[in-house]
Structures are given as C-alpha cells and as structure tokens.
Amino acid sequence: YRPIKMASTSFHDPEVVKFLDKAFEIIKEESLQKGTDNKYPVVDFQQPKDLESLLDTEISSEPATHDQLLDALKKIIQYSVKTGHPHFMNQLYGGLDPYSQVGAWVTPTLNTNLHTYEVAPAFVILERYIYKKMLALVGFEHGEGLFCPGGTASNIFALHLARFNKFPDVRKNGIYGMKPLRMYTSDMAHYSLKKGALYLGLGTDNVVTINTDDRGHMITSELERCIKEDLEKGFVPMYVNATSGSTVLGSFDDLTAISEVCKTYNLWLHSDACWGGGTLLSRKHRHLMKGSHLCNSIAWNFHKFSGTPIQSSAFLLNDPSGNLMEEANSTKAEYLFQPDKYYDASYDIGDKTVQCGRSVDIVKLWMQWRGLGDSGMEAKIDLAYDKAHYLTEKLKITEGFKMVLPEFECTNISFWYIPKRLRGKVEDDGWWQEVNDVAPKLKERMMKAGTLMIQYQALSTKGYANFFRVVIVNQHVNYSDMDFVIEEFERLGHDL
Amino acid sequence: YRPIKMASTSFHDPEVVKFLDKAFEIIKEESLQKGTDNKYPVVDFQQPKDLESLLDTEISSEPATHDQLLDALKKIIQYSVKTGHPHFMNQLYGGLDPYSQVGAWVTPTLNTNLHTYEVAPAFVILERYIYKKMLALVGFEHGEGLFCPGGTASNIFALHLARFNKFPDVRKNGIYGMKPLRMYTSDMAHYSLKKGALYLGLGTDNVVTINTDDRGHMITSELERCIKEDLEKGFVPMYVNATSGSTVLGSFDDLTAISEVCKTYNLWLHSDACWGGGTLLSRKHRHLMKGSHLCNSIAWNFHKFSGTPIQSSAFLLNDPSGNLMEEANSTKAEYLFQPDKYYDASYDIGDKTVQCGRSVDIVKLWMQWRGLGDSGMEAKIDLAYDKAHYLTEKLKITEGFKMVLPEFECTNISFWYIPKRLRGKVEDDGWWQEVNDVAPKLKERMMKAGTLMIQYQALSTKGYANFFRVVIVNQHVNYSDMDFVIEEFERLGHDL
Ligand SMILES: Cc1ncc(COP(=O)(O)O)c(C=O)c1O
C-alpha cells in the first residue's frame, strides 16, 4: 500500500490543539464579543465582486497552513453580518445566547443523524423531551413532534400529511385523476404554502388567497365563502393554513373561528406559527395563539422568536390515530430499520419523515431552554414585546415616521420613513411614490454606514408603498437601541 | 415597564466567558479527544428508558446553573455515540477533522440564513466557490449548485425539477389529469426516490424497480425494456435515478450506458451520488463516476465519504436554460427579494429553492477543503479505499467470514459472520436461517461491549440473510483497526 500524505487531523496532535484553541479564541472575541457589541458595526458591507477577492477563498492542491486558516476565519467573521448585534433588526431572527451556542458547538463533534436511536440515543431522548414540553403548551391531546429543516419544510410536511390523511391512496397512486384539492391561506401568509403546492404536485392555482381585514387577519366569512364557491365548482377543499404571526405585519389569525369552519367542511387546520409560536412561552402573550389545540398541526420556529441558532424548526401534529406519520412516510428500509432490534424500535423516528439523515438540531434548543429556564424563555418574549411597544409609542409621536398599523400584535413593527422635504405635504400618489423610492436609498446608506440593519418591503396586496420593518427578538436590545433606531433613520435619511 | 429577570446571556459577562471556556474544554477533551481515541469506548449503550433518567433532561422554571449545564454537557457526550471513533463503522458517515469542526463552530455564532446576499454575504461567496469546484469535477457545462438539507432532499429536489422541466404547467395546475409519470431506479437504490414519489404526489407505484446484475448494477437492457413496456401501457416515462455508490453494496451504475437510454427516450438522468460522489475527488477512483457529465443532476453528500459534519449535501444541476430552478420555484416574495436592491440580486439564491431560510452548511466544508487541500480531500478517499481493500483481502482468507461480493466498488464491505458451530456445514436454508439470526445477537453484544459499531441488514431483493456491512470513511482508521474488526467479531461471536 502506497503511503498517502495529508495534513494532520488528529485531535491529539499538539499543533492541532493549538489551532483549535486559537480558532475558539477568535470565534469568541471577534464573532461573539465584538459581534454583539454596539461599539462595532453590524455589517462591513462589500459588493459581491469585491468580496470575492477580499475573502481569499482560493483552495489549492496543498493544505493551507494553520495561520492561513485562522486568517481566513477572521475574514469570514469580518465580512459576515452580525445577526447577534443589537442593531440587527432585519429578519425574524437575531440575538445569541451562550447556552444555545454551546449546544451548537458540541453537535458537530458528535456528528450524527437523528434517524435511529442506535446512532443518536441522547439526541432522541432530548428531542422527545422538548417536543413534549411544546405539545403541552400547544394543548394537543394526541401530540407528536419532530424537527424539520426549516419552517417552510414544516409547512410543506403538514400539507403532505393532510393530503395523505384524507386520501391515503395518494401514497401509492399519486394524485392523477383526482379532482383538484384546494388550499386556503390569507393574503398575509408566508409563501411556504405556494412552494408546497408547486412541490407536492398540487399546483399554485389551487392555493386560494383569502382577504384579510385592516389588521391583517384572515376574514373567516371570506374563507367560508371561498370554500362554498369551490365546492360548487367541483373542487375538493382540503387544507387551511392559518398564519400565527405574519411575516410582515405580525398578525395572528383567529384559530378558534377558523377551526369552526374547518370542522364544518372537514378540512385540515394548520397553524403556521413559525414566527408567532414563541408567544406560547409567555403567559402574557400566549392568548394570541388561543385555539392552538384545535389545529391538526403547527409549525413553530425557535430560531425566530426564541433566537435558537438556525435551524430550529419544530413540527407538531395532533394525531388521534397515532401512526399517521409512519403510514404516510415509512419505506421500511432494511439497512436502517431492522425489525429485530435490541432496543425498543419505537425510538427510531427516521421512517416517520420524508428525510433519511436528519440533522441534530435539538441540543442547542435544549441547552438554551435549560440555561434560561421556562422563566427565561418567557422573559425573552416579554422583553421583546416591551421594547416593541416602547418603539411603537415613540414612533407614533416622532416627526418623520408614519405607522403602517396603529398597533402590532407581534414584535415586528412597520412604518414609513418620511424625509424632511416630504413632511406635511398632501399624501397623493406622487407623494407615495416618493416615499416608496426613499426606502431602497435609505437602506443602501444604512448598509454602507454599517450601523443598523432593518428590512424594507412593499405590500402590494394592501397597496402599501415600501416601508421599513423593525424586528425585535434579541434580548440584548435595550430601550436606548430603540431610540438609536429613530435617531439613525433621521441622521441617514433626513435629506433624501 | 416591569423589569424582567433572566439568566445572563452577555458574552461580556466574565461568568459567561468562564462558562464558554469550560464548555469548550469539555467538548475538546471529552468529545474530540477521548471520542476519537481507541482506548475509550465507541458507545456507552443504555436502553431508552434508562437513558431518560441518566441524562437528567429536566428543565425547570428557573435557569440551571453553569455547573449543572456543564455536567449535562458531559452526560450528553458520555451517552452519545462517538462517530469520530476509529471503531465506528456503522453508517456511511464518520470521522472528524479539526478544520471542518472550526467551520461548524463559527457558523452558529454568525447565525444566519442563505436566502439573500444581504444577510449572508461571505457564505454566498463561499458556496458559489465550492460548487464551482464540484461542477468542474462533475463536468457540467451549464452547472449550477446549492446545498440541500440532506441527500434525500437533494434527490427529491431533482425529481421536482425534472417534472417541471418536462411539464412546466404542473407548477400552476398540479398533476391532475395527466398520465402517470414513471420513474426508474434499481433494486439497490436508496429509498429517497420512493419518498420523493409519495411526497410530490407521483405515487410509489410509479417508481419502477429495475433489476441489478450480481454486482448490484442496474441492468441497462432491463431499464429499456421497462420503459418500452410503460410506453405501451400509456404511461409517461420521465426520470431515471442512477445510483452512484449504493447504500449497502457500494455499486456504481453505468452512467454512460444509462444516459444513452435516457437520450433515446428523452428522460431526465439523475445520479444519486450521495455516497459514491466522493470518488470524484480521487484521480484513482473517479472512473467509477465516468459519465457524470451526461447527467442532468447529481446529489453528492460530503457528510458521507468526505466526513464533513452533517449536513453537507450538494445538489448539482446541468441547466442549459440557466433559469430552471428560478422558474420552477420562485415566488418573488416582496419582503425578501426586493427588485430594487443596492447590489447584484443574482447573488440572492433563496428563491431558487423550495425553502425560505436555508441553513449555512458551507463554512465547514470550505474550511475542511482549504485545510486539507485538494490533495488531502483526495487522500481521505484513497486512504479509505486502501483500508477497505486490505480488509476485504483479509476477510477472504479468514475463517468464519463469508463475503457477500468478491470485490466491492466502494468502501462499504459486506460479509456474513459464521460462528464456530456453523463453519464447514452444508449451506442449506436452515443454515442460512441460523446465520441470519446470528447478526442481531452479535450486534447486541457489540453494542453492550461498546468496542465496535458495525451495521447489519438483510437484502431481500437479492435473497440475502442478515449480513454485516463495515463502512470505512474515517482517515484515522488504521490497518490495525481492520485487524481489530476481525478479532472482535471472533471474540464476541465465536460461540453464538
Ligand atoms: C445512496 C444514498 N442516497 C441517498 C441517501 C440519503 O442521504 P441523506 O441521509 O443525507 O438524506 C443515502 C443515505 O444513506 C444513500 O446511501
């Protein structure tokens, strides 16, 4: 056998240990400490072409030295967005905590998959423990749960189970020859359902968009009207996706009212609580999820409101039959799910999914939850609401800001920024066009300043011009950071 | 505003820093060092019910102390399987290296999603760089790539694109009213395609299983025969899944021959190279993937053969149109993919997928590849082959072992273990039944000894009784470990 040379990869090699120690120090100082510190920028923005050369991505035939790798690590950190920074309010995620970080670090060192208990005993136990806690909060009587690769994946998985539940033959035969199955969701809903429709062969035209009221809630009477219309046309109503915390406005659909309609017409009710599910952790705010126990399934992203590192997407199912996931998905692969196991094979959950390997997303959430306690998980939510409330009230009375809604149900707060020259003018179409055009310009200035990251978007279903959406999830965001947002908009935008 | 108390989560808090430092030491020593050391067990097996109490999972209202958390961390490590251990040969993954670990650790500290360049600038650049390297190895002329949450997800995504490519109206209308679309795969293939068929609404009955030859290769003439038969029956042949490195036997289908058939009948050719794709990194072994450039798409898991931490699943597409993924999947969400961006929006890849958030799986692979160089990535493959070859030759001449195949194309090596009392006996049905029943018993002894983890399975399509499958991927596996496998089987199993 010819000898083959490669860089040392032994964890017992003192040079490797030195490398690991140094890398850990860099990660701690550059990413965790500076990256969460107001004194440093939230982003060092570079155009793609420039970044390609700045990053020094090139891989050659020979191994890089440890110094080169550490240098590359520093550069990756430097040019990455600091989502744990108090001034990152750009997405529905952000904020870091030490407990979930440790959970995230240990996971790749034990590098395994959640398909069988055999290879992931501790993780299977932790996952079961955590989803039982969730199920209690949701109120499912016959609950089951598992983690999916993202909220969209959870939402699509729900749709799949709903279809199988109603038409089990689909599994073998496909949906050829069936009457079109119809899905309903509000005009404020996330695009997951559309992606699900195009993925599962159901067709986006069969996603019926239900109008919302002026606060962004699905209008239940509209839902019923559309269902009836579809029945008359010979379609088969199947699925309602209720949004529990909408992506842009933060609105919560009325689960109780919608479930009444679903019961009447025998439809599956799914709650997309990817964003708003976190409210279940708070005694003060969980009323927004009232009726959650009436759903058939719920998707709840901990990586959004709770700040668990991405991805942490729980899928919860209320399944009186107790074997829906198994029947819908199992293929009984001999090489993985041997019938003659030396332990209780009900702990092998892999065959209940449409995955094979399933990444271990549980340790970070379990560590975080244990590190903060139920009270800390609750405090994270309550703190975010308190700051969002403070910001809303302050924005309302500050010149140059115009609220999209008078109140917000979640901690994403939307407003238009009006530069000086447009204030106090007649709000006609031309004016709105100008306000619309301010947003991308202000955003660009913000990114180049690197002081603040806040998303803007239009909302064409409501006819809204581009507006900004501040998302508050990070427990390290202070009231002073709320003040900073207002000052920074004015500093960067007043002359636009 | 009422004050809300929670555990400190500041990375500037000296107590938190102490906690992080201690956690890192535990991870380094207990998981990375002991976990990869032959002197320690590969698993401390406990039955599920016992483990539930041993792990001390309980979360209470109050935060756990740092000491409690560190203790919990130790327990999680203690009771987890050490997949980086040289005696873990149980799955198609295993082995650890320091470079990909560092990449995995920094990722959650920068906690973001790959949907837009805006929030993941460095990661978008790294992902593009890496998949271009892969595309060059594969030989796609119009290549595109991205990372999916697992190989099964990649395989299902390929099926979806193939369907859209042939029938773009499916996106809007679904597949109602169409003639059944047929998919072909060998009897050695992974169950991904079945899961894809049941997920995408195509039906598992429309997955046609093609027989393999005695080495596990799809018989091309059988493929053609089945396609013709389907055409006669009025079905619509659409998709061939070739297996490049089968899960159990490691066989590689002949991509060139299959692509001829696909060309004739205008079918999409996908290579499931989740396992065998790693051979592309080796000049010596890449001939097994000959014809890869003729495929329409390829799924290649780096977390298997290359030992990148899970998950690292590349999906590669040969797309002369240049916008298939976009057309198949985009929903143009206003809140994420604004048309008026301040940078080249072609770097926003999120809308090409069926996901929204997409976890950052790239840093660990990029770090690993840069840390080892092309030569090291190659050496990892070549080293595994050398050991697999050594083991095969030694098993052939050792009493008590019977090979499933005389040679293996990949580094998963399958054999029956024959305990003393069954050696030299007539190999009739009763004998095979006994050999079959030995496997679970020996496996149980192995797990309880904690010295070795090797998978067993039956292969009913070939009529094979339970046999063992050793998988060699870890660069720290030595020739002496191969000797150990043989000795340990004999020690634990001779009297069965
Ligand atoms: C040939 C083959 N394809 C696909 C897969 C699925 O990969 P994943 O576990 O990443 O979904 C496997 C897993 O073992 C496999 O062996």
Ligand SMILES: Cc1ncc(COP(=O)(O)O)c(C=O)c1O
């Ligand atoms: C309401 C809602 N549902 C689902 C999702 C999708 O979650 P993920 O990004 O984890 O796929 C989002 C993402 O923003 C969301 O806002």
